[in-house]
Amino acid sequence: SSGGGIFGGGGSVGGGAIKGPISGAVAFIDVNDDGQLDVSTEPYAYTDDDGNYTITTNGETGPIVVITDAGATGLTINAVDTSTSQALSNVTLSAPAGATVVTPTTTVVKELSSQGVSAAEVADALGLDGIDILNFNPFADGADAADALKAEQVASQVMSTVNTLATTAASAGSTGTN
Numbered sequence: 001s002s003g004g005g006i007f008g009g010g011g012s013v014g015g016g017a018i019k020g021p022i023s024g025a026v027a028f029i030d031v032n033d034d035g036q037l038d039v040s041t042e043p044y045a046y047t048d049d050d051g052n053y054t055i056t057t058n059g060e061t062g063p064i065v066v067i068t069d070a071g072a073t074g075l076t077i078n079a080v081d082t083s084t085s086q087a088l089s090n091v092t093l094s095a096p097a098g099a100t101v102v103t104p105t106t107t108v109v110k111e112l113s114s115q116g117v118s119a120a121e122v123a124d125a126l127g128l129d130g131i132d133i134l135n136f137n138p139f140a141d142g143a144d145a146a147d148a149l150k151a152e153q154v155a156s157q158v159m160s161t162v163n164t165l166a167t168t169a170a171s172a173g174s175t176g177t178n
Contacts, residue, residue: 014054015100016137017066019091019159020083020152021051026075027102029055030065035092037065037073049082051139063110066093066102083139091159099134104158105151106134126154 017025028037028044037044045055047066055064068079068088079088095106096113105126109119123133131147138148 010056010058012054012056013064014052015064015095015102016139017047017051017053017093018101018103018137018139019088019093019155020081021049021139022047022066022068022088022091023049023051023080023082024077025051025066025068025079025088025091026073026077027053027055027064027066029057029060029062030094031060031062033062035065035094036071037067037075039073039075047079051082061097063097064095064099064102066091068092095134101133101135101137103133103151104155104162107162108158109134126158128154 013029015027017027025047026037026044027047028042030037031042032038043055043057043060045053047053068077068091070077079091080086081088093102093104093107094110095102096110096119099106099109105122105128106119108126109117109122112122119132119134120129123129123131126133128150131151133151136147136151137143138151
């Protein structure tokens with residue numbers, strides 16, 4: 001089957017990596033849900049110029065993760081946000097299994113789902129009520145312009161917040177304070 005879910009046997013999982021469409025990143029099925037790509041056991045694919053990916057599977061299931069850095073994978077990754085032409089590094093986005101987009105907001109959903117928070121609740125909290133944040137691609141042909149603008153503004157704010165928190169955490173860790 002294609003789309004965001006796997007229904008027995010082999011097939012493929014497809015979707016879009018979006019912080020602006022992300023070209024050249026790696027999307028993978030995180031079989032063991034650890035956020036790290038194991039190239040020997042977890043199927044993966046590179047994203048195209050529109051941020052789309054199609055991962056060929058042998059029945060593996062799990063959340064989808066998109067990475068912009070190779071880390072210990074041995075892969076060459078040159079990720080670019082095609083809406084701004086900016087190279088992306090140190091970005092990891094995720095989405096629950098079944099989602100057809102991987103975005104900053106789906107990353108929030110993935111992180112909060114273990115606490116019982118639904119995608120609809122996250123959308124409402126972010127001011128995106130009425131938008132299916134697990135499947136809405138604001139860059140897709142025919143996307144509602146008003147919804148696309150709202151979704152991208154929220155995604156940008158989420159990324160800014162995550163980056164600020166990461167920088168603050170790294171700074172706090174490097175000072176040696178307890």
